[in-house]
Amino acid sequence: MFGKLEQDGLISPGSMSNIHAAAGKKLFSLHWELKTILYLGVLLLSGGLGVLVYKNIDTIGHQVILLAIALGCAGCFYYSFRKKLPFSWGKVPAPNPFFDYVLLLGCLLFITFITYLQAAYGVFKFHYGTATFIPLIVLFFSAYYFDHLGVLSLAITNLAAWLGVNVSPMTFIAGSMFISMHLIITGLLLGAALLLVDFLTHYLRKKPHFGFTYRNFGMHLMLLACVTAMFISSESYRMEGDAIYLLWFAIQAGTSFYLYREALKHHSFYFLLMIALYGYVGLSYVVVRLLLLTESEGGIYAGILYFIASAIGLILFLVNSNKKIKHDSLQ
């Protein structure tokens, strides 16, 4: 193929010899396979040890296992401290292919260790919060000190768990994460706080590449909180007046507007799509609620036409936004 391009004068002979040379020494890469095995191995090992300790909680063997976990964890952190590149507030690359996995294993083992201490010996007595708070500190410290995005995600998840909100990807999918108003408010505030951290991350230029992770979690928490609040408003909050969902819709609209501007700033179509879909669900809910007020057959027709028209509108919006982002990025 490149031969033809050369004949057409599109590729210089110099580049052509480059291409030939590269084709000659082309290697078969096992990178992806090895990394996947390594990652699964880390997950299996830390998970297996966690269950092992839990199952043997009443036997003599558990102290041995506990010791093994402690040693493994200490070993991982020792390795991380030894090998790490000098700290900076910018992006620090990993010194070798194993570094990230060793650190991840260390952090996972540490969580197991603390949880186990609490469960078996009640080290933290009745301060259950402390048992999750200590790993939290260690996780955030590790994420920043060793520059590890995965550990940062782990830390944010733990922070949410500490506050009582469950934010694992599975619960996002199941859509069952908020059950009470209390949790919704917590989620909303935590999401707002994460967005603030994202803003500060860029503003103060402290690890700006962490911003995406904060923004991602913050966006999902806030928008999901708003949408869920609207949906449960039709069940349990009728007492407080019927229009409470409009308030949530207003909050969602405001958040979405902020996130929309951020998405354009960072040229991220992923955020645009998410905002648009959450927004679509929210808007549709409001429209359907309003149409239900009419209590007529025309309402059903209007509703169907609304869905067709709004989806077309949203497609146009997304396609145009995509062009805008692409265009901006070429500057």
Added chain:
Amino acid sequence: MIAYNKQQLDNREIIIEAEKAFRRQLITQEELNGIKAAYPVDLYTPNMYLRIGLFILSLIIGIFSYGFLCLIMLSGATEHVFGGINIFFAIGSYIVLELLVKEKKHYKSGADAAMMWMSGGSFIGGLVLFDIHMSPTAMGIIVLIVSMWFFLRFADQVMGWVAQLALLYILLINLTSLLLILPFVIMGVSFGMYWLLRNLVNQEAFRHYKGVMKGMQALALLALYAGGNYFLVRVTYESWHYTPEGEVKGLPMGWLFWMLTVVVPLAYLFFGLKNKDQILLRVGLVLVAAIVFTIRYYHSVAPLEVAMTIGGLIMILLAYGIIRYLKEPKHGFTSEEDDEKGTLEALQIESIVISQTFKTGAPAKDRFDFGGGSASGGGASGQY
């Protein structure tokens, strides 16, 4: 046969190769621009997120249009009327699909996939409504024909898979009486599919199906393994084979299927490494997990948590050993990543990645790392 302008598809292929060469710094920016100007591509393939969005929204539009149609026709609601609506809807969405491809130059844009699914689904649904007592075989054949058509015309990955599965399904339900011969029929047919696809991939005439056919190879390999897997064979056998005394337990010639269960993935791995075939290698790796699960199901060697711990340890050490060993590339293997996004390419997600990288100079920093949340842990600072 294929709906797209072949010249456009070829140009696209050239640009993709040139982009790769540019990323590996084999050609200069000017040369790349020159190639892009000489081989223009006006196919519409947006980035992955827009594709997902277009897919969902097109489905919403389609479903509500369908609802609207039904609502209008509600008065004469017999099965035949509904069948008619379905067929009408299928034809309508097919016309839209053709227009999208011909006029708007959509190429794997998400909207076209949505139209394909709605058109095919409502067509088959309509036929079923006309003949409620259709036999499963007839259903299977209709699905096979429809998905085959979409596959050939639009080179769609999922439709290709559906066609393969429909073929296997037809065999499965018609050859139930063969009992223990059936696994070998399935394996033979799957191997035939794999062999055929492997040969067709390199044919000039089928170059536009290249990526899709690689994905179909993977499915053929999986089906081949499933045909001989001890667990699957035994469960199917027990559910089909009745005697006057009731259900039969156990499996005759069990040793043969145990052997197939263990040997087939290892053979995949061996040939994958020997021929440097990424598809064989990866399917083989996935199936190693299937060996473990199958054995564990019948013979509990160790409690789950012990197995997890030991297995995890072995995997870490194995990967560590190989990466160490390949520090200097040996036998044409390397543990370094190469520019060509291997799996992604094989599984036809390639076009997405390419379309992402098409945006020259676009920062990739905000590309969402799938497996998000706490699961995005590993290799977070490694470039994937």
